Amino acid sequence: MDIRHFKTFKSIIEEGNFSNAAAKLGYTQSTVTSQIQQLEQELSIKLFEKIGRNMVLTSLGKELVPYANELLDTVKKIENIGKHGDKITGELKIAVAESLMSYKLQNVLSLFKEKAPNVKLSIISLNCFSIKNILSKGEIDIGLMYDVGSTKDSLTTIPLADFPLALVCSPLLEQDKLDLSKPNQKINTSLIINENESIYRRILENYFCDNNILLHSTIELWSIEAIKKCVASNLGISFLPRFTVEEELNNGKLKELRVGCSDSKITAICAYHKNKWVSPAMSLFMQLVRKSFNIA
Template sequence: MDIRHFKTFKSIVEEGNFSNAAAKLGYTQSTVTSQIQQLEQELSIKLFEKLGRNMVLTPLGKELIPHANELLSIVRKIESLGTCSDNITGDLKIAVAESLMSYKLQNVLKLFKEKAPNVKLSIISMNCYAIKNILLNGEVDLGLMYDVGHKNDNLTSVTLSDFNLSLICSPAFEQENLDFCKPNQKINTSLIINEVESIYRKILEGYFFDNNIFLNNTIELWSIEAIKKCVASNLGISFLPRFTVEEELKNGKLKEIEVGCSDEKITAIYAYHKNKWISPAMSLFIQLVRDDFNIG
């Protein structure tokens, strides 16, 4: 029997359906269905039955739940034998999107250093498209980034969280007569933003293009902190993950502007090559990330 099949079964029970379990595990729905079918064949029982449009647990499926939980608990204990803090050694190479690195991973990095002091941790910060490429090439062990679409079957990816985006300006910015939700206009200001391949830059520029909105020019910077300081100095506006500007919005150093793409979200994920051996160091880091994002 494949332990992964029991993990999939447990996820379906916890998430309520096959599609949510697939999203949680980073699988396609057909993979989840196939794993459950294999488990049913191995156990010679029917775990789910279709009632209307829904797949529901059979009585035997319900009976399996406590046994699956007990089995997976024992597996976790066995897996932890090789992950005692003092025993973890080796190298771990991670690529991270800058905003996640600066604002979401500090606690994870602190705990990892405490739990695995003998691991040589290497971290590089780059845009999400580049992270995806070096994961496929095997240049790093793990990537923490935003989902940029174009699913690749050679990568295993797991969703961490969705994040809101915010169009920001200086409190001194004269916005009374400006409406960023109105199409067909030229606005006398600059866009201060990251490199061209930034996923949230693509969202805003796509919205401006579709609505025929033009700004004076674009100031391209590679540091979110530098972008925020330039915006606070009223050199232009920017479009960033809201969690990166929450402190400045609270203390009044920045203001939020309504824009037609404000309801867009970006999805943070972690990913690794499907053939990658998950070392004890990598396993620990992933678990700390999952704990920090409250992923079961």
């Protein structure tokens, strides 16, 4: 069997279709199609089937995914034998929660680029549940996220830090008329927050649900910076990791509101698949992360 065929198979899954995989690998689409056909013949199974206009994995194709990942991981180990320090090469794929990416990782990324300039670093920003999901599938190397509970046995996790949360509003809001500690009330303001699977959004909404507190509406935004600007403009309130609003609280652009779940904390973790070979690039990156969070 040709290792290139498995690399092509994995690229199709990562890129979503044959044409994108061809562009990534520098092949023509006919070459990609031919390689998959050869792999199917060698394995005597059908890997993809056409549903409408899309090519999707068959059930046997899905079964092959973890074995292909394991095989390519072993190939990567062989390719990296003896490579250390500034000779580290290869690719490192990480997924990061947006707040950690924007406020806690800049120094880590700068140092990693300095120490391993030949590593191709790929970064995506996702919610924590999605990061955990793609980690378990072996689609990325490292995930930096918050602990969302029920960590799968397939993952190795390193606790990094506990972060407090803050409910914030505009200084223009009449705070004396807003008491979120009282149950059974309707409040004429909006919650400006991330999408549904934000861990800190869930904490606040669970508190509101338990205490029968209803807000006028919910405004979903994907950017913490956009959320903060909307709150500062008195368009609503928000519940965010305190470190993301510390500057605005100190300079008076935002004010803090007390709420029954104000003492809640979220735990940042670094995670990777327990069967993942820790490459020199992975080892260096995690070493820098641990140092940044003062983890021995």
